[in-house]
Amino acid sequence: MEASTQQDPILRIRSLNAWFGESHAVKDVSLDISPNAVTAIIGPSGCGKSTFIRCLNRLHEEVPSAGAAGEVLLSGMNIYGEGVDPVGIRRKIGMVFQKPNPFPALSIFDNVVSGLRLGGVRRRSILVEVAERSLRQAALWDEVKDKLHAPGTGLSGGQQQRLCIARALAVDPPVLLMDEPTSALDPIATAKIEELVLELKKQVTIVIVTHNMQQAARISDRTAFFLMGELVEYGETSTVFTVPKEERTERYITGKFG
Amino acid sequence: MIRHIDQGLSQLNQKLLTMAGLVEQAVECATDAWRFRNMAKIADVYSIERRVNQCHLDVDAACVQLLALQAPMAKDLRFIVSCIKINNDLERMVDLAVNIANNTEFYLQAPTAIHIEDLSQMSDEVRIMVREVLDAFVKTDERLARRVLSRDDRVDAYKRKIVEDCLGQMKNKPDRIEQGMNLIFIAKNLERIGDHATNIAEDVIFSASGQDIRHAVPTPPKENDSAE
Amino acid sequence: MKSAQIHAYLSENYTRRRWVDRGMRLVLFLCAVAALVPLFSVLGYVLFRGVPGLNLDFFTQIPRPVGEAGGGMANSLVGTCILVATASLLGIPWGIAAGVYLSEYGRTKTAHVVRFATDILASVPSIVIGLFIYALFVVPMGGFSALAGGMALGVLMIPTVARSTEEMLRLVPTHIREAGLALGLPRWKVILRVVLRGCVSAITTGVMLAIARVAGETAPLLFTALNNRFWSDSLTQPIASLPVQIYSYAIAPFEEWHTQAWAGALVLVLLVFVINIGSRVFFRGDAIGRE
8 A cells, every 4th residue: 555655646636626607616626646546535425526536537627617727747747738638638537427327229349349439440359359358357248248239228237337447448548537436336236346446456546436435445545535625634545544634534534524 | 413323432431431440449459458458358359350351241242333333433443443452451450450369368378478668659559550541541631641651660660679679588588488479479460450551541542642652662563462 | 283183184084085086087087088089080080081082093193184083192192202301301410410509519598599499490380481482492493393392391390300309319318428528539429429329219209200290291382392283203393292182182172082182181191190100119119218
């Protein structure tokens, strides 16, 4: 765990601000994300944690009236720099959403390779290879290898979510953002996703938003606590959950809010 | 906001306090038995020990249940973990009080007496330590807990001196060897009660502040309890 | 009120409420039945009057002059097909494009104006559309034509197709679009290849309903495609169509023609019926429809 913090951060966030129209959703947040580690973002509903990670792949700005400002350096390059194409950024920073969202009317195979195919890759052999690799990475291969051409929406919720993870991994992003990926899943499917996250961090950097503090405690190396758009505390997960520095963190994780 | 876990935590706290009160009583009885040559107090120690053993089981069960069902975090987590450790220390303390009672029993049965001035003072010091550390626990008072730590050095000094005195007397008069040994055992057991009080003080500090001050300077070798 | 009182109160009223409930249900059921009566009486009557006029000639012959027996509406059938095809070619891409715009970029002021205009267009009487094409196209071109007829029907299709496309696209949840964007795909590609693809069959349903609607239109054709007693497959010539043919036969004073008009009406109703049912069956197999 300690080793991860010694490496140079893969994402450096500096004075990031985000808005929805007039409301200031993320307030001047700065933090570093270590490579090959799991960083958990926790906080009560509406604290800006989802907005925060949606700023990291510039998806936030797709919402009408939403805006963001600040610096997010991906391996040194500011993704909010002038002339930077958000479309290119999103290939490097993948995302998995709260609700499993396989593309409707597409088969499992077509879902996994959609990023590549629509991105211009035509060679069947490449698509087949990537599909298998991604599905294996997402621990879904064994369950779907015999029905790759069945519709993706026919899978169970947990399988759909792993399909979405495979789809995100297929374009080989160094960073994967996960926005409450298990909130719509049952405990068994949740456990599988959590195992998967721990396995995946060997290859990708994961930033995960979660409502479930036990989940953050189980799978993350570092934890950031957000409250009303501000970053209250950021540190090693083991420290944050046993000896939080801030009173507000303490009150939140022991359930004393309200 | 009153949380469900708060009820469990206060029950645990109550159990541990009852147990601590009994342990304090046991230490007092054991030392009084020696000091006032009172055999009745020895019987008291034995009966208290049985009650403390029951508390030991109760507190452990309560801790495991809270950990399993409430998934405590931060302060709550530190409190429960400290309770588990304090529980063990208290149980060891009552065992040591029983040892003292044993030694005293032998000591009182023998005809000869050795006069060791410091043993009374040492037992007073240990009793104060025990009372203070329990106070610190009740009030989660970090400063009081730190004061307990400083008392431990004095207790250790008393013990060294008593051992020296006994050895000196034993060398001169071989018929005092058995009695001398009993006194050395009593001092040794008192000293170890003090050690456990120190452990509890450290746990109180951890529970209150999250600081782990055990094995502080120089760098600790490995996580190992100070008791052998 | 104590809970015992509440329970007593509730059980006192239970019998009464059960009867009110039954009464209401009966009233609603009768209303529903009443709504079906016109539909089935129209169908039954058209069937009753139309079947005698149906024969092979009806589908293969063109109209005979007054007084001659026999003849059919073959040219009108073909004409309707040509008109609908032309209308579809003009109206469907236009309508779908408008629908995509409204759904995907529909939060701007312009879009609100467009949406409002589309709704207005949908409620403009079809004869006005016919007049509009007449003034804009028929007069400058110097004559009635199949193309003009197709255009009028096409314009009629646009609002229906646009609004149904918009509705269907809106059924595709936002997070599906975001998933596409998060893969590093440009928005237009996400819309075309993911969102539209996901509801192709739903949109097809909307399109078929629009076709069914314009296939039976008469008024806009009176000023545009007019009618033709002979075979014609030219877009620049007036062309026959089922509705107009039915209209002109129905107002004529000949019993023979009346029979044919009823047969034409039956064919038209069946055509619209088949398209409607077909579109519904089609929609059932859709991914969005299933969700």
